Each structure stands twice: as C-alpha cells, then as structure tokens.
Amino acid sequence: MRAAPGARNPAELDLLRQIRRRTRSGGPVILGIGDDCALLRARPGEEIAVTTDLNIDGHHFRLSWHPPESVGHRTLARGLSDLAAMGARPLAAFVSLGLPPTLVRPGQGGASWISRFYDGMLSLADKSSVALAGGDLSESPVALADIVLIGAVPRGNALLRSGARPGDAIYVTGALGASAAGLARMAGHARASKPTARLRIPPSWAPLLQPHLFPQPRLRQGAWLRAHRAATAAIDLSDGLSIDLAHICEESRVAAEIDATAIPLGPGATLEQALHGGEDYELLFSARPDVPIPRRIATVPVTRIGRIIRYRAGNPAITLFMPTGSRPLQPRGWQHFT
Amino acid sequence: MRAAPGARNPAELDLLRQIRRRTRSGGPVILGIGDDCALLRARPGEEIAVTTDLNIDGHHFRLSWHPPESVGHRTLARGLSDLAAMGARPLAAFVSLGLPPTLVRPGQGGASWISRFYDGMLSLADKSSVALAGGDLSESPVALADIVLIGAVPRGNALLRSGARPGDAIYVTGALGASAAGLARMAGHARASKPTARLRIPPSWAPLLQPHLFPQPRLRQGAWLRAHRAATAAIDLSDGLSIDLAHICEESRVAAEIDATAIPLGPGATLEQALHGGEDYELLFSARPDVPIPRRIATVPVTRIGRIIRYRAGNPAITLFMPTGSRPLQPRGWQHFT
Numbered sequence: 001m002r003a004a005p006g007a008r009n010p011a012e013l014d015l016l017r018q019i020r021r022r023t024r025s026g027g028p029v030i031l032g033i034g035d036d037c038a039l040l041r042a043r044p045g046e047e048i049a050v051t052t053d054l055n056i057d058g059h060h061f062r063l064s065w066h067p068p069e070s071v072g073h074r075t076l077a078r079g080l081s082d083l084a085a086m087g088a089r090p091l092a093a094f095v096s097l098g099l100p101p102t103l104v105r106p107g108q109g110g111a112s113w114i115s116r117f118y119d120g121m122l123s124l125a126d127k128s129s130v131a132l133a134g135g136d137l138s139e140s141p142v143a144l145a146d147i148v149l150i151g152a153v154p155r156g157n158a159l160l161r162s163g164a165r166p167g168d169a170i171y172v173t174g175a176l177g178a179s180a181a182g183l184a185r186m187a188g189h190a191r192a193s194k195p196t197a198r199l200r201i202p203p204s205w206a207p208l209l210q211p212h213l214f215p216q217p218r219l220r221q222g223a224w225l226r227a228h229r230a231a232t233a234a235i236d237l238s239d240g241l242s243i244d245l246a247h248i249c250e251e252s253r254v255a256a257e258i259d260a261t262a263i264p265l266g267p268g269a270t271l272e273q274a275l276h277g278g279e280d281y282e283l284l285f286s287a288r289p290d291v292p293i294p295r296r297i298a299t300v301p302v303t304r305i306g307r308i309i310r311y312r313a314g315n316p317a318i319t320l321f322m323p324t325g326s327r328p329l330q331p332r333g334w335q336h337f338t
Numbered sequence: 339m340r341a342a343p344g345a346r347n348p349a350e351l352d353l354l355r356q357i358r359r360r361t362r363s364g365g366p367v368i369l370g371i372g373d374d375c376a377l378l379r380a381r382p383g384e385e386i387a388v389t390t391d392l393n394i395d396g397h398h399f400r401l402s403w404h405p406p407e408s409v410g411h412r413t414l415a416r417g418l419s420d421l422a423a424m425g426a427r428p429l430a431a432f433v434s435l436g437l438p439p440t441l442v443r444p445g446q447g448g449a450s451w452i453s454r455f456y457d458g459m460l461s462l463a464d465k466s467s468v469a470l471a472g473g474d475l476s477e478s479p480v481a482l483a484d485i486v487l488i489g490a491v492p493r494g495n496a497l498l499r500s501g502a503r504p505g506d507a508i509y510v511t512g513a514l515g516a517s518a519a520g521l522a523r524m525a526g527h528a529r530a531s532k533p534t535a536r537l538r539i540p541p542s543w544a545p546l547l548q549p550h551l552f553p554q555p556r557l558r559q560g561a562w563l564r565a566h567r568a569a570t571a572a573i574d575l576s577d578g579l580s581i582d583l584a585h586i587c588e589e590s591r592v593a594a595e596i597d598a599t600a601i602p603l604g605p606g607a608t609l610e611q612a613l614h615g616g617e618d619y620e621l622l623f624s625a626r627p628d629v630p631i632p633r634r635i636a637t638v639p640v641t642r643i644g645r646i647i648r649y650r651a652g653n654p655a656i657t658l659f660m661p662t663g664s665r666p667l668q669p670r671g672w673q674h675f676t
Contacts (some may be wrong), residue, residue: 009565030385031496031498034499034589035424035498035499035500035589036389036419036420036423036424036499036573036574037387037389037421037424037426037487037489037496038387038388039385039386039387039388039424039491040385040386040387040388040390041385041493041498042380042386043387043554046375046377047368047378047379048377048379048380048386048429048488049375049376049377049378049434050375050376050377050430050471050472050486050488051374051375051376051433052379052434052474052484052486053434053474054434054436054474054476054484056436056476056477056478058479059476059477081374081491082374082375083374083375085374085375086375086377088375091386094388094390094486096391096392096484098392098394098482133388134388134390136390136391136392138392138394138397139394139397140394140397140480140482141396141479141480142478142479142480144436144478144482145391146484148388148390148393148432148486150374150388150488151375151376151384155379156376158369158375160369160373161373161374162373163371188410201348208375208379231396235374236374247576251372251373264627296669318665
C-alpha cells in the first residue's frame with residue numbers, strides 16, 4: 001500500500017492526497033493509509049475471509065455507459081457480495097485504481113470522475129459499515145479498479161459452496177434478471193444512438209437501471225443464514241443462476257432441479273435473463289428441508305426455487321422444470337459487452 | 339475471488355485451471371481457491387496486515403525487458419517487502435493478472451509466459467514460506483499484476499514509520515543502488531539495440547542484473563527487529579532512500595542526518611543510485627542509540643548510516659554529509675521508465 005512518488009506528477013499526487021483523505025481508520029481498522037501495510041483486528045476465534053476482484057473497462061463496466069458513481073458502487077458491491085456469500089462481516093476494503101491520463105490529469109474532468117467514483121463507493125461503504133482503509137492510483141492505458149475485501153467469520157462457521165446434500169431445498173434472495181435486463185436496455189440504447197464518449201440515458205429509466213447500476217450486496221442475509229446455521233451451502237449470483245448453481249453442484253458433488261415458474265423475476269426481466277444474466281448479487285443457498293426459512297430476511301424476500309438431488313453420471317447436473325416439460329440447464333454465462 | 343466463466347473463452351478457462359492447480363491451501367490457509375472467499379487463520383492475539391500493489395506494464399515493469407520469471411518474482415517481492423517492513427509474517431498471497439489477448443490465447447506463447455510468470459512467483463513464495471492462495475486472470479489491453487499480501491503480527495507490536503525519536507541511529511540492511519544500476523544498464527542496452535519485442539540481454543550480465551530482476555524481501559530481518567523490539571521505526575526501500583527516509587521523518591515528525599560515505603553501495607551502483615534509486619527492497623530502520631544492533635541479521639549485513647535529529651521549521655528534513663561538506667537531501671524518486 002505504497003505511493004510511488006517518483007513515478008507521479010504533482011496533479012496525480014494531489015489527487016492521491018484527496019483520495020486518501022476519504023479513507024479512514026477506526027473500528028476494526030487499527031491503522032489505515034500511511035504505513036507499509038494497513039493493520040486490522042478481528043475478534044478472538046474469527047477466521048479472515050479475503051476476496052479480490054479485478055474490474056476492467058470493456059469487460060466489467062464501460063466508461064462510456066456507466067456513470068462513475070455506478071463504477072465505484074459496483075466495484076465495492078462485487079467484493080462485498082463475496083463476503084455476504086460466506087456469511088462474513090466486512091472489516092475493510094482496499095481499492096487500486098488504474099486510469100488513463102485523461103482521467104488523472106486535471107482540467108479534463110479527471111478529478112471530477114475520480115471524485116464521483118469515490119462518492120459511489122463510499123456511499124455503499126457507509127451503508128455497509130465497512131471502512132475503505134486503502135486506496136491507490138496509477139496511470140494505466142485502460143481504466144481498471146481492483147477491489148480487495150477483508151472480512152471475519154467465526155471459526156469453522158463460514159457458509160461454503162460444498163455443503164449441499166440431496167433433499168435440501170434451494171432458495172434465492174430478492175429477484176433475478178433485472179441487472180441483465182437493465183444492461184440490455186442500455187446496450188440497445190447505445191446501438192440506436194450516435195457513438196459518443198458518454199451514453200445519454202433518459203432520466204425516466206433510472207428505476208429500471210437501478211438493479212444493474214447499483215446492486216445491493218446481501219450482507220445481512222448472509223450473516224443471518226450463518227448465525228442461524230440455516231444454510232448448508234451458499235454462493236452469490238454474480239455470474240448467473242445457471243453457472244453459480246453449477247458451482248454449488250460441483251463443489252457439493254450433487255445435482256439440482258429448478259422449477260422455472262418459481263424463479264422470482266426482477267422488473268423487466270425475462271426467464272433467460274434470470275437464468276443466465278448474472279450481476280444480480282442475490283444469494284443462492286440450500287437448506288435442509290426441515291429447517292424453516294423465513295419469507296423475508298432483513299426485509300428482502302426469500303423464495304424456494306428447487307431442490308438438491310443425488311448426482312448420477314450421465315445425467316445433467318441441473319434440470320429445469322417448465323409447465324411444458326423438463327430440460328437440462330446448461331451453465332451459460334452472460335457475454336456482458338459482446 | 340471468482341472466475342467469471344461467462345466472459346471467458348475455453349483457452350482462458352484452461353489457463354485458469356492450470357493457474358489454480360498451482361495455488362494451495364495448508365498452514366494458515368484454511369480454504370484457498372474454489373469458494374467465494376479464501377479463509378485464513380491467524381494466531382490468537384495477532385493483528386492482520388494487508389498490503390496491495392498494482393504493477394502495470396510500462397510503469398512498474400516492461401514486458402519487452404523483464405523476463406516473465408522476473409515479473410512474477412518482483413510482483414510478489416513488492417508485497418512481501420511491505421510485510422517485512424512491519425515485521426509481519428506472511429499468511430497468504432493473492433494475484434490478479436490482466437494480460438493482452440496475445441498472452442492469454444494459446445499458440446502465441448501466452449501459456450508459456452503465464453507459466454514462467456508463476457515459476458518466478460512460486461519460487462519466491464516457497465522460499466518465503468507463503469502460500470499463493472488465490473489467482474485470477476482477465477484479458478486486458480495492458481499487462482498488469484495486482485498483488486495482495488496478508489500477514490499477521492502480534493497485537494500492538496508492528497514496526498511503524500512513526501516511532502523514530504531524536505538521537506536514534508539510522509540503519510539499512512544489505513546494499514543500495516544495485517537495482518537502479520541494473521535497470522540503467524538494461525535501459526542503455528535497449529537504447530543501443532534495434533527495437534524488438536524482447537530485449538536480448540547478454541547472459542554474462544546475469545549477476546549484475548540479479549538485484550533488479552530478483553530482489554530479496556527482508557522478511558527474516560523485519561521479524562528479528564520486531565521480535566527483539568530493536569527498531570523504533572522501519573520502512574522498506576521501494577521508492578529510494580531519499581523518499582523513504584522522508585516518509586519516516588514525516589510520520590515521526592523528526593529530521594535526519596545521513597553520512598554519504600557510510601552508505602553501502604551495491605555492485606556497480608553510484609551514490610546517486612543508492613540515494614534515489616528505489617526497488618532495492620532493503621529495510622531502513624531507526625533504533626535507540628543504546629540498543630545493540632548486530633552487524634548481520636540472518637546473514638544480511640546491517641550498516642549504520644546516520645542519525646535522527648529534532649525537526650526545526652525552515653531546516654531541511656534530511657541533511658547529507660559528504661567529505662566536502664553537507665547539503666540538504668531532497669526526496670527524489672526514480673523515473674523508472676521515462
């Protein structure tokens with residue numbers, strides 16, 4: 001966590017100082033920016049959960065489509081959602097930004113972009129009670145944001161992907177597909193618009209784009225499931241139901257049946273988007289059939305969508321039941337920007 | 339720490355599987371790759387040290403100059419050196435690679451580059467008794483490697499930058515300037531050569547380039563200083579003596595005097611390179627004048643190079659004493675690739 005002042009121009013150093021003023025110590029952060037490492041303190045008997053995610057312009061977001069607040073929010077949400085899926089409480093976040101010179105040097109809107117990126121990130125950080133304990137900035141030919149989340153979870157108590165057993169019920173929090181639906185709407189608008197540096201989005205679309213631009217990681221729901229030992233396996237829906245359920249099946253060595261009519265669709269979402277869309281950041285989990293799961297956890301609806309069955313070689317890992325019959329559900333990701 | 343298979347081609351998935359086979363669990367790593375987060379276990383009473391460093395082609399290394407083994411080694415060394423400077427023991431490392439398509443897609447030497455990158459990184463990881471607990475790979479227009487190191491240090495016992503007091507002696511481990519000298523040699527060779535995709539370096543230069551291409555982080559020395567409560571402040575020499583000593587002075591609110599003739603010069607290094615070169619990854623520390631510091635710690639020489647004095651407004655933070663007189667030493671970094 002080091003500046004490299006030798007390689008920085010004065011404008012960049014000034015920006016870095018501004019960024020670092022927005023990071024903080026306190027709570028589990030014993031020491032933030034300003035030394036060789038940050039120092040964090042967990043509670044006795046806790047394990048440390050670590051997740052890192054690299055977000056690159058054109059792959060995970062688009063500078064020309066996503067407002068800077070959304071890039072900041074989504075970067076942090078992606079990391080927090082990994083903690084939520086383990087039932088971990090966040091201790092601290094660290095973000096490394098790489099930005100093209102036009103966004104780093106002043107007088108070209110760069111300071112404004114970075115400030116708005118941090119507005120989006122810190123708003124979610126405050127809401128999630130996590131400190132941004134480190135931030136760094138480099139010039140880079142492509143815009144990118146690498147996020148690191150450190151969390152803590154009572155020893156031996158983390159929600160894993162590997163605990164699902166035949167007979168377990170399968171649940172999701174919230175509704176699915178709305179992120180992909182919002183992205184598809186933006187992509188259609190981009191194809192119909194003249195190419196510009198910044199896609200102009202009609203303000204009336206804000207509610208429909210909200211799930212894509214500002215997804216809510218399910219930290220309280222993950223913590224509830226862990227504290228009540230209610231789930232046998234859990235994962236967050238970052239890649240899409242078909243892929244993420246396949247991860248649980250693979251790690252637990254089981255298969256699954258999903259009832260298509262039971263899947264809660266987000267606003268404007270199709271079944272295909274709910275199955276393969278990704279980036280909803282809801283939780284997918286399994287629970288013993290005799291364990292009562294509330295209809296809502298911390299105000300977010302929870303819906304039963306299927307069950308875990310024994311895996312048999314030659315049979316599909318996931319079967320989708322529709323009113324018209326059943327078919328294998330192949331893990332298939334969303335090609336976000338292609 | 340998630341794959342995003344939806345956005346990956348089969349060749350990339352295959353590479354990712356190869357990478358993940360080279361990561362491991364064990365020791366403090368309770369759970370490595372394969373879930374939403376890695377899980378680590380510290381000892382009772384320890385704090386968690388976290389450092390992240392983003393390394394970008396053209397800024398922190400050059401694909402055309404540095405062999406892949408060196409890029410892997412240097413990426414990990416940069417993070418380990420931050421832990422060394424706190425006296426922390428490493429728990430686990432995580433690396434996110436972003437690489438241009440030519441290095442990710444097969445048949446173009448990509449698999450070979452990535453494999454050699456990991457050879458370099460894992461060789462240092464083994465030597466340093468740290469597990470690489472997570473690895474990720476994305477396509478990126480520019481080559482980059484983000485490294486995260488997690489360490490542990492007994493509560494309240496970390497070596498900080500802020501504890502230096504007037505009267506303390508100033509020491510460095512090893513010798514300085516050899517990394518900058520090696521880099522200058524490579525840069526001169528590049529200017530004299532025809533531009534190629536890969537700089538051809540005469541094999542006989544290997545020993546002289548070793549400090550630049552394969553620097554050794556001083557984990558054992560940092561741990562010794564912490565365990566013996568021998569240092570009042572410490573930092574690693576990543577940016578160069580003039581900048582890094584200025585960080586100690588700033589954080590400790592003191593000034594410093596350095597004896598130029600006492601500075602141990604690395605092979606082929608000039609005084610300027612030792613003062614401003616950076617990337618030596620030696621430790622710079624202060625100690626009470628009555629605390630005995632051995633001449634070697636774990637076989638590495640330790641040299642006294644100056645003393646901490648009271649800071650007075652208007653006076654230079656650092657004064658350099660030469661046989662011909664004294665002068666203020668301005669913090670000045672090395673412009674690595676410009």
